[in-house]
Amino acid sequence: GAGVSQSPRYKVAKRGQDVALRCDPISGHVSLFWYQQALGQGPEFLTYFQNEAQLDKSGLPSDRFFAERPEGSVSTLKIQRTQQEDSAVYLCASSLAGNRAHGYTFGSGTRLTVV
Amino acid sequence: EDQVTQSPEALRLQEGESSSLNCSYTVSGLRGLFWYRQDPGKGPEFLFTLYSAGEEKEKERLKATLTKKESFLHITAPKPEDSATYLCAVQQVDDKIIFGKGTRLHILP
Numbered sequence: 001g002a003g004v005s006q007s008p009r010y011k012v013a014k015r016g017q018d019v020a021l022r023c024d025p026i027s028g029h030v031s032l033f034w035y036q037q038a039l040g041q042g043p044e045f046l047t048y049f050q051n052e053a054q055l056d057k058s059g060l061p062s063d064r065f066f067a068e069r070p071e072g073s074v075s076t077l078k079i080q081r082t083q084q085e086d087s088a089v090y091l092c093a094s095s096l097a098g099n100r101a102h103g104y105t106f107g108s109g110t111r112l113t114v115v
Numbered sequence: 116e117d118q119v120t121q122s123p124e125a126l127r128l129q130e131g132e133s134s135s136l137n138c139s140y141t142v143s144g145l146r147g148l149f150w151y152r153q154d155p156g157k158g159p160e161f162l163f164t165l166y167s168a169g170e171e172k173e174k175e176r177l178k179a180t181l182t183k184k185e186s187f188l189h190i191t192a193p194k195p196e197d198s199a200t201y202l203c204a205v206q207q208v209d210d211k212i213i214f215g216k217g218t219r220l221h222i223l224p
Contacts, residue, residue: 004158033212042121042202042214043159056211091158103149104212106158 002026004107006092012113013082021077021110025094033104034067034077035091043091049075082114117142121203121215129223131192136218138203139185146210148186150179151202153217159202162188193222 005024013019025032031050035043036059045059051072060067064083069075079086089111093104119140128134140148147166151159163172165181172179176197178189188201200217207213 031210035214040216042119042204042216045211045213048210050210056209058211093158103151103161103164105161106151108156108158 004092004094004105006090006107006110008110009108010111010113012115015084015114016081017114018078018080019082019112021079021090021112023075023077023092023094023107025073025075025092026105027073029094029096029105030072031095031104032069032075033093034075035093036061037089037091037109039088046077046090079112082112084114087112087114117205117207117213119203119205119213119215121201121218123218124216125219125221127221127223128190128193130194133189133191133193135190136188136201136220137185138188138215140203140205141184142205142207142213144208146206146208148181149204149206149212150177150186150188151204153200153202162201190220193220195222195224198222 007022033048034046037043047057047067049069064080066078089109091109093106095104122137147164150162153159163179168183170181176191180187198221200219202217204212204214
């Protein structure tokens with residue numbers, strides 16, 4: 001597709017439920033980032049992939065958060081035993097390797113609400 | 116600690132009233148500084164990349180500049196459609212990107 005696609009667009013989860021958020025990057029984009037954005041805040045880094053390799057996961061807030069990109073394209077962010085503090089918009093961004101000149105293309109995000 | 120600080124947090128301007136948004140940063144190594152625009156309910160939209168002190172980029176009513184410690188986004192004669200949150204982000208040498216909290220800009224007609 002022409003842009004980064006994220007699904008679902010909205011997700012309501014009961015506290016304790018597991019959720020999986022999907023990101024389809026632009027075809028051929030090597031780098032993929034996940035960010036968490038709380039209301040009124042800037043995006044906070046979660047994790048970064050180059051192809052299928054997860055190069056940095058230092059931003060994942062706890063061991064309940066897990067991300068994968070097994071074939072170097074689609075990525076899934078999984079949150080186990082969701083808590084209310086996990087409520088946020090989860091953004092995915094992708095780019096060609098080293099292509100800083102055009103920045104990173106973001107998806108519209110998944111808004112997660114934990115009730 | 117590496118960080119990116121944007122000011123002001125919010126800014127209200129009359130249509131045509133020019134102003135500047137600030138982004139100051141402290142990082143161990145800078146590979147690039149980005150400016151993004153974010154509209155409500157959408158992901159950030161790329162505006163500019165700046166690589167080195169002294170560099171400037173322009174697009175329509177926006178001009179971004181960079182020094183060794185900060186960047187400015189200058190908005191000339193803004194229109195209501197320029198209302199959005201403007202985000203600054205820096206890319207470190209390990210490719211990690213850190214965002215500021217943004218400046219919410221509101222242009223009154």
